[in-house]
Amino acid sequence: LAKTTQPISMDSYEGQEVNITCSHNNIATNDYITWYQQFPSQGPRFIIQGYKTKVTNEVASLFIPADRKSSTLSLPRVSLSDTAVYYCLVATGGEYGNKLVFGAGTILRVKS
């Protein structure tokens, strides 16, 4: 099971682009990389998922280098409401799949 490492916290200002990098050095061939966002007293919310290269959706982009040992979540033009904890997970699908264990996450604080 791939272990993930993220910065503990990051500070940003409204309107800036925020990049959060996650290291997963022992990622397996079949592992996908998924990012979640969590607000206090709420369940995590899916943000984006990728396997390799770059993925973009309406809220974020995910950059994955060729060796897949890291990934970077990019949040364009953050607002105060983006203040939350962000987690990256790597997991493999299958009949039951691997256990999905959360790392410490990154606390993002957006200031005005």
Added chain:
Amino acid sequence: GAVVSQHPSRVICKSGTSVKIECRSLDFQATTMFWYRQFPKQSLMLMATSNEGSKATYEQGVEKDKFLINHASLTLSTLTVTSAHPEDSSFYICSARDRSPSEKLFFGSGTQLSVL
């Protein structure tokens, strides 16, 4: 995206009572559901993996007799905290995995349990 409904959102109970938390996948079938526990300012801790029609798999250190998990159908898993004590007070979150190869997780809104 898929919706996972978790009830109740908050429960306060007396020490010694049992509390049941329900987790439902509303628009997809979930053969596997996961139960997490989260203390303030900490990450989610996996408690157990719930597989439909079979016994749950508990993580090391989690008492299976204290935290009873039942996954009776493809859309419902329940967690029962038996004989709850103040140290069981925590935020409990369920999640369900869809059937895609990418193993995307969808989470319930969580249950804040307070044991007096």
